Amino acid sequence: MLKVLDFKGNFDDIAVKFSSRKADISKQVNDSVNDILEDVKKNGDKALMKYCRKFDGFMIDNPKDFVVTKQEILDGVSEVGKDFMRILERTKQQITEFHKNQVDKSWSMYKGNGVMMGQLVRGLEKVALYVPGGTATYPSTVLMNAVPAKLAGVKNLIIITPVKADGKVNPTILAAAYVCGIDTIYKVGGAQAIAGVAMGTNTLPKVDKIVGPGNIYVATAKKNCYGMVDIDMVAGPSEILIVADEKANPKYIAADLMSQAEHDKLASAILVTTSSSLVEKVNQELIRQLSYLSRTDIIKESIENYGGAIIVESLKEAFEVSNYLAPEHLEVLVENPMNTLPLIQNAGSIFLGEYTPEPLGDYMSGTNHVLPTGGTAKFYSALGVYDFVKYSSYSYYPKAVLETFQDDVIKFAKLEGLDAHANSVAVRFEEE
Amino acid sequence: MLKVLDFKGNFDDIAVKFSSRKADISKQVNDSVNDILEDVKKNGDKALMKYCRKFDGFMIDNPKDFVVTKQEILDGVSEVGKDFMRILERTKQQITEFHKNQVDKSWSMYKGNGVMMGQLVRGLEKVALYVPGGTATYPSTVLMNAVPAKLAGVKNLIIITPVKADGKVNPTILAAAYVCGIDTIYKVGGAQAIAGVAMGTNTLPKVDKIVGPGNIYVATAKKNCYGMVDIDMVAGPSEILIVADEKANPKYIAADLMSQAEHDKLASAILVTTSSSLVEKVNQELIRQLSYLSRTDIIKESIENYGGAIIVESLKEAFEVSNYLAPEHLEVLVENPMNTLPLIQNAGSIFLGEYTPEPLGDYMSGTNHVLPTGGTAKFYSALGVYDFVKYSSYSYYPKAVLETFQDDVIKFAKLEGLDAHANSVAVRFEEE
Numbered sequence: 001m002l003k004v005l006d007f008k009g010n011f012d013d014i015a016v017k018f019s020s021r022k023a024d025i026s027k028q029v030n031d032s033v034n035d036i037l038e039d040v041k042k043n044g045d046k047a048l049m050k051y052c053r054k055f056d057g058f059m060i061d062n063p064k065d066f067v068v069t070k071q072e073i074l075d076g077v078s079e080v081g082k083d084f085m086r087i088l089e090r091t092k093q094q095i096t097e098f099h100k101n102q103v104d105k106s107w108s109m110y111k112g113n114g115v116m117m118g119q120l121v122r123g124l125e126k127v128a129l130y131v132p133g134g135t136a137t138y139p140s141t142v143l144m145n146a147v148p149a150k151l152a153g154v155k156n157l158i159i160i161t162p163v164k165a166d167g168k169v170n171p172t173i174l175a176a177a178y179v180c181g182i183d184t185i186y187k188v189g190g191a192q193a194i195a196g197v198a199m200g201t202n203t204l205p206k207v208d209k210i211v212g213p214g215n216i217y218v219a220t221a222k223k224n225c226y227g228m229v230d231i232d233m234v235a236g237p238s239e240i241l242i243v244a245d246e247k248a249n250p251k252y253i254a255a256d257l258m259s260q261a262e263h264d265k266l267a268s269a270i271l272v273t274t275s276s277s278l279v280e281k282v283n284q285e286l287i288r289q290l291s292y293l294s295r296t297d298i299i300k301e302s303i304e305n306y307g308g309a310i311i312v313e314s315l316k317e318a319f320e321v322s323n324y325l326a327p328e329h330l331e332v333l334v335e336n337p338m339n340t341l342p343l344i345q346n347a348g349s350i351f352l353g354e355y356t357p358e359p360l361g362d363y364m365s366g367t368n369h370v371l372p373t374g375g376t377a378k379f380y381s382a383l384g385v386y387d388f389v390k391y392s393s394y395s396y397y398p399k400a401v402l403e404t405f406q407d408d409v410i411k412f413a414k415l416e417g418l419d420a421h422a423n424s425v426a427v428r429f430e431e432e
Numbered sequence: 433m434l435k436v437l438d439f440k441g442n443f444d445d446i447a448v449k450f451s452s453r454k455a456d457i458s459k460q461v462n463d464s465v466n467d468i469l470e471d472v473k474k475n476g477d478k479a480l481m482k483y484c485r486k487f488d489g490f491m492i493d494n495p496k497d498f499v500v501t502k503q504e505i506l507d508g509v510s511e512v513g514k515d516f517m518r519i520l521e522r523t524k525q526q527i528t529e530f531h532k533n534q535v536d537k538s539w540s541m542y543k544g545n546g547v548m549m550g551q552l553v554r555g556l557e558k559v560a561l562y563v564p565g566g567t568a569t570y571p572s573t574v575l576m577n578a579v580p581a582k583l584a585g586v587k588n589l590i591i592i593t594p595v596k597a598d599g600k601v602n603p604t605i606l607a608a609a610y611v612c613g614i615d616t617i618y619k620v621g622g623a624q625a626i627a628g629v630a631m632g633t634n635t636l637p638k639v640d641k642i643v644g645p646g647n648i649y650v651a652t653a654k655k656n657c658y659g660m661v662d663i664d665m666v667a668g669p670s671e672i673l674i675v676a677d678e679k680a681n682p683k684y685i686a687a688d689l690m691s692q693a694e695h696d697k698l699a700s701a702i703l704v705t706t707s708s709s710l711v712e713k714v715n716q717e718l719i720r721q722l723s724y725l726s727r728t729d730i731i732k733e734s735i736e737n738y739g740g741a742i743i744v745e746s747l748k749e750a751f752e753v754s755n756y757l758a759p760e761h762l763e764v765l766v767e768n769p770m771n772t773l774p775l776i777q778n779a780g781s782i783f784l785g786e787y788t789p790e791p792l793g794d795y796m797s798g799t800n801h802v803l804p805t806g807g808t809a810k811f812y813s814a815l816g817v818y819d820f821v822k823y824s825s826y827s828y829y830p831k832a833v834l835e836t837f838q839d840d841v842i843k844f845a846k847l848e849g850l851d852a853h854a855n856s857v858a859v860r861f862e863e864e
Contacts (some may be wrong), residue, residue: 022659084847087840098549098825101541109533116770116784117530117798122777124811138848172847208811226658227454227666230811234659255856262852289859294851338548338828345554350826352548355834355860359853360827363844364837366549367825379556379640379662381823391813393530393799394782395792396770402787405796408519412795415516415604416570419726420694421791424687427721428787 001283002257002271005308014270014308018325019375021266021306022236025220033191033220040195045203051192056133057165058187063203068169068185076174084172088139088179091364095147098366102385103151114398121389123153124230126205128197129182130212130222131173133162133189138213139176140362144369144383145211146180152388156205157182160197162189189214194221198229209388211370232387236374237266239306240358241327241347243318243340246275248333252354253278254285256331259359261302262295268306270325272318279309319343326377329358348377403429433715434689434703437740446702446740450757451807453698453738454668457652465623465652472627477635483624488565489597490619495635500601500617508606516604520571520611523796527579530798534817535583546830553821555585556662558637560629561614562644562654563605565594565621570645571608572794576801576815577643578612584820588637589614592629594621621646626653630661641820643802664819668806669698671738672790673759673779675750675772678707680765684786685710686717688763691791693734694727700738702757704750711741751775758809761790780809835861 005014039047045063052058060066077085108118129145131137142159149157159182161169169187177185186204188196193204194214198221200206209230210222222231240260242253257269271282286303290296312318315334322330326346334340337352344350348371351358362369372380381387397405406425413421437446471479477495484490492498509517540550561577563569574591581589591614593601601619609617618636620628625636626646630653632638641662642654654663672692674685689701703714718735722728744750747766754762758778766772769784776782780803783790794801804812813819829837838857845853 084843087844090840091844097543098541101539101551107533109530111529119533119816120773120776120782125777136849140844140848223658226655227808230808251859251862252856255852255859258852259850259856262850289855293855299852341552341826344552344824345557347824350552350824352826352828355831356827356829357834357856357860359845359850359856360829360834360837360841362853363841365827365829367827372822376659376662377822377824379822382825384551384823386818386823390804390809390811391816391818392776392779392782392809393814394773394784395788395797395799396784397788397792397797399787402789402792405792408522409792409795411516412519412523412572413791416572417568418691418694418791420687420690420731421794423721423725424684424691424789424791427683427687428789430683 001286001303002279002307002309004279005310015325015375017306018239018268021268022374025216029216029220033217033224036191037195037221037224040192040201041199044201048188048192048196048201051190052188055190056162058163058167059165066186066188066203068174068187072169073174073178073185076169076171077178079171080175085175085179088143088176091140091143092147092179094364094366095143096151099148099151099368099385102148104386104389113401115401116396118394120392120394122392123155124208124388124390125154126156126207127154127209127211127388128207129157129159130193130210130214130218131159131161132214133164133170137170137173139172140369141213142173142176143180146182148368148383148385149388150181152385154388158205158207159185160188160193161185162193163187191217191221194218194225198225211387232370232383233372233376233380237268238263239268239327239373240329240331241270241272241322241325242331242333243315243322244271244273244278245315245334246278247335248278249354250278250281250285252357253282253333254289256357257303257307258286258289258293258299259357260329261299261307262293265298265301266306267302269303270307271309272312272321273309274312274314274318276311279311315340316343322347326375328371328373328377331358346377348372348382433718433735434711434739434741436711437742447757447807449738450671450700453700454806457648461648461652465649465656468623469627469653469656472624472633473631476633480620480624480628480633483622484620487622488594490595490599491597498618498620498635500606500619504601505606505610505617508601508603509610511603512607517607517611520575520608523572523575524579524611526796526798527575528583531580531583531800531817534580536818536821545833547833548828550826552824552826554824555587556640556820556822557586558588558639559586559641559643559820560639561589561591562621562625562642562646562650563591563593564646565596565602569602569605571604572801573645574605574608575612578614580800580815580817581820582613584817586820590637590639591617592620592625593617594625595619621650623649623653626650626657630657664802664815665804665808665812669700670695671700671759671805672761672763673702673704673754673757674763674765675747675754676703676705676710677747677766678710679767680710681786682710682713682717684789685714685765686721688789689735689739690718690721690725690731691789692761693731693739694725697730697733698738699734701735702739703741704744704753705741706744706746706750708743711743714741747772748775754779758807760803760805760809763790778809780804780814
């Protein structure tokens with residue numbers, strides 16, 4: 001099962017394999033997405049309806065029917081039942097407790113000379129959350145996006161999601177939207193939905209940012225609208241890296257590796273350990289647990305192609321490997337796991353100790369499950385409140401202080417060849 | 433000069449004009465950039481040298497010559513002279529004083545039940561700053577990027593910049609790099625330089641993020657490498673919007689409008705005021721001051737095409753206009769300018785009062801001059817320390833607390849069809 005990967009020999013190969021699991025955007029996908037963007041720009045709601053009929057079989061002919069009614073939402077809430085509503089509320093509370101620590105405040109600085117400067121933090125006004133349709137519906141992802149957006153002060157938070165011929169949104173999505181206080185849900189998905197909220201139509205608002213996962217058409221449309229609106233990161237297949245010492249429990253390691261492997265044939269599950277006998281025991285557990293799990297074909301294929309064990313000399317070396325790969329999820333199953341935090345440079349979310357399995361973080365620990373994949377944790381962050389705000393600076397200078405900068409600003413501006421810049425300071429000290 | 437724009441009639445037209453000043457990327461530019469990316473991926477330094485010879489006339493044949501030597505840097509420092517070095521140091525100090533307020537700390541939260549969670553803040557490891565060559569060299573931009581990067585804790589901060597046949601980097605750039613403690617400067621520009629640092633070659637390091645302005649080839653290469661590395665925002669032509677009441681000084685307004693108009697024929701300069709007589713006086717000042725400025729063709733064209741005055745009923749309405757346009761630079765020339773901050777939702781940088789002209793902020797006030805343009809201040813921020821860090825979350829749960837979440841996590845995971853997720857929690861409470 002888990003192949004032992006020779007760290008000394010093919011470390012770069014592992015890294016390249018790890019970071020190249022993304023599906024390339026074909027020219028064909030890119031062209032058809034651009035056609036849709038152009039069409040929605042010209043024809044608005046009409047184009048949206050056309051593509052919903054064509055791609056989803058949703059036979060809409062009045063744009064009013066894009067909007068999910070209050071009654072539909074309430075029906076979804078009854079359908080999922082009280083117990084699941086309780087779980088959603090509990091999850092929301094857990095996510096809120098963690099993320100409220102990320103809420104940033106505007107600040108001012110006052111210099112003794114009368115200068116005042118500072119930074120305003122403002123929530124984005126309008127944000128659209130894309131929620132994929134189909135069988136794999138993830139109400140947890142609605143919570144993971146909506147809670148930080150609301151904490152940031154986003155005024156208008158909408159959901160766009162595709163529906164099939166029956167025109168129905170999955171009730172778990174409706175229930176999650178209800179719990180989060182989503183303003184409006186629109187029954188439109190695919191590249192046309194992204195185009196609609198990036199540019200605005202009669203029915204869809206033009207938003208400031210689009211977040212949420214989607215298929216290759218949705219991802220391409222988001223990428224091609226980047227700049228017109230902001231988008232969240234470009235997500236790839238999921239991954240887990242577990243750093244374990246010889247005392248770690250192989251049963252837990254096997255279970256946690258498979259919890260990521262089951263997501264996708266392109267998912268990656270890697271064990272980095274100081275103990276080669278641990279690898280043996282993990283392999284036995286993989287076989288045992290696979291016997292009763294359901295998504296076994298996916299698990300086997302992802303572990304075969306993108307899984308592996310790396311045996312290292314020391315924990316220090318283990319974290320060098322981990323920092324090099326920059327995993328989305330990092331589990332630390334060693335004695336005194338908290339002591340390892342200073343060694344961690346690159347990871348999306350870190351799970352410390354035997355009783356913090358990664359799936360707890362997918363749902364209810366409170367940390368965000370929208371995380372950078374494929375090695376991009378080197379430069380991207382876990383989704384957070386900071387993704388739904390923007391910062392503006394401000395400054396106030398009294399005349400006497402500007403005067404002390406007058407000569408230097410004028411020299412600097414002239415050196416850069418910008419004499420209207422120099423003039424803007426100079427006119428303020430001209431004799432009348 | 434300044435046309436009065438009818439706010440009631442064509443407000444959307446103004447906004448569209450304002451936000452559509454970006455040059456579209458032609459298919460030809462995109463294709464030739466992609467060819468260069470492919471070539472650098474395959475041929476590394478060889479490809480870099482080929483394009484430097486072809487596009488810049490820099491006849492390099494040994495990749496070692498990409499690296500600017502210590503002696504070249506010291507020569508640059510002597511060449512600019514002591515007075516300019518003093519100005520650079522003073523500017524750096526001003527920028528540092530403001531930006532050190534943006535330095536973020538890692539935090540932990542401890543729940544009473546033994547749960548510990550938190551967020552790590554880590555500076556990016558490797559960042560490349562692109563510095564354009566040619567006549568318009570902006571040492572100020574080196575400082576505006578390098579100071580926040582260094583404050584964020586970036587370990588390896590490099591500059592990439594094109595050189596011509598003489599192989600020389602502009603001495604003001606060398607001096608600014610010296611002041612900022614840039615680690616290495618490479619004599620390579622254009623799309624090939626972006627490709628080089630996005631993927632790494634024998635000579636150029638693979639970096640985590642690329643920042644800095646550049647021509648359409650550089651911007652396209654950055655956009656096409658996005659995801660492989662992080663990039664800063666997609667910058668467009670500059671703009672200023674001035675909100676002024678009837679008491680504002682028309683001389684200052686005219687000077688400040690022109691200080692942005694001189695950047696580019698696509699720059700935009702807009703006055704929003706409660707006073708129609710002020711517009712008259714500003715127009716007289718524009719004519720008077722143009723008589724002694726140098727970049728008059730550019731100023732005239734940008735004011736003609738993208739400038740204008742908007743007359744409003746009240747300051748409240750003035751800020752509605754300003755928030756709608758979301759200007760890069762917003763000057764507030766009214767009585768009690770500080771009182772207007774609560775009205776401002778969208779602006780890159782805000783300049784309050786008569787003696788805080790925008791060009792002060794371009795150089796020495798301390799705020800950043802790398803700002804969102806073309807209405808993107810609705811969702812992008814001024815460049816800051818936060819652009820050079822990433823956040824990772826961490827969590828630690830004791831067994832007893834995981835147990836209280838066990839049933840709900842398992843239910844949630846099964847509802848989402850992910851039974852290996854459920855299993856990861858369940859195995860921890862199996863009977864041995």
